Amino acid sequence: MGSMPFPIHRPRRLRSSESMRRLVRETALAPDDFILPLFVVEGEGVNNPISSMPGNSQMSIDGILEKCAECHSLGVGGVILFGIPDHKDEEATEGRAADGIVPRAVRAIKAELPALTVVTDVCNCEYTSHGHCGKIVNGDVDNDTTLNWLAEAAVAHARAGADIVAPSDMMDGRVAAIRAALDASGFPNLPILSYAAKYASSFYGPFREAAESTPQFGDRRSYQMDPANAREALREIALDIEEGADMIMVKPAGPYLDIVRMARDRWDLPLAAYQVSGEFSMIKAAAQNGWIDEHRAMLESLTAIRRAGADMILTYYACDAARALAG
């Protein structure tokens, strides 16, 4: 710009019509970039609406299959499965079982929709009676024992046919442990999407209702990250990449767009961001009160996450946004 920018420069020229705006638009959304989180429960014909996440339900495998078919026909990039077992215990036994709820759901989906990408969340908190993400020793989660549980869970998911495993527990060394276990079990080509920078966030509140995974004592701050820290996120991501992560994730997304941008600028691996339950439910609640236009807020929030540098977005809006993009 020269010393007299106006009236030479008038940025409004390029906003004069929708066709002009489309031409210069920098960020595009596409259904392929969305991953829909799903909550799978035991039983047949079960559909338990999650009150804090309108439009989302816990579903038994039959319902999950219907939802997956909808995702597939809308061109949604994939689904990520969270299992809610009938029986929880101190050792997260169900989470590691070869015939656990997630492996059975994966088998069913891959049999019916082989082309739909199925990601599995690898964590223990949905399977432990205490709701923490691993083995409790002296009132805290014991890192190294938990690694074995995670590795077993990942192998169970791999044997069932998962396309990607995504550890969300925030134990140190979990990517290396899972990579070693997968390789030793004959899955050297199965990618790991690591929840590399996952914060101890209040925005997970609705999810914990959905996954029945609220910690029964304490909180997750001894393993998930302090929301105040950005450099630490870069260190967490770097460690996961060194340990063999194929893709990295920042979570939550909206309140942490600075971290998404820093990760994008620093690394070339595919980058995911998770628009978590609280981000979704805030838009829903405001829309239900007539305070916000849901359609526009949905697309704006997703566009902002892409603009910050995320390649993929895990979002409860995956199907709605895909429908919106289809016109």
Ligand code: PBG
């Ligand atoms: C499990 C896990 C959580 C979420 C994804 N995986 C909850 C937590 O860490 O407490 C949150 C997702 C959401 O809020 O949508 N460790």
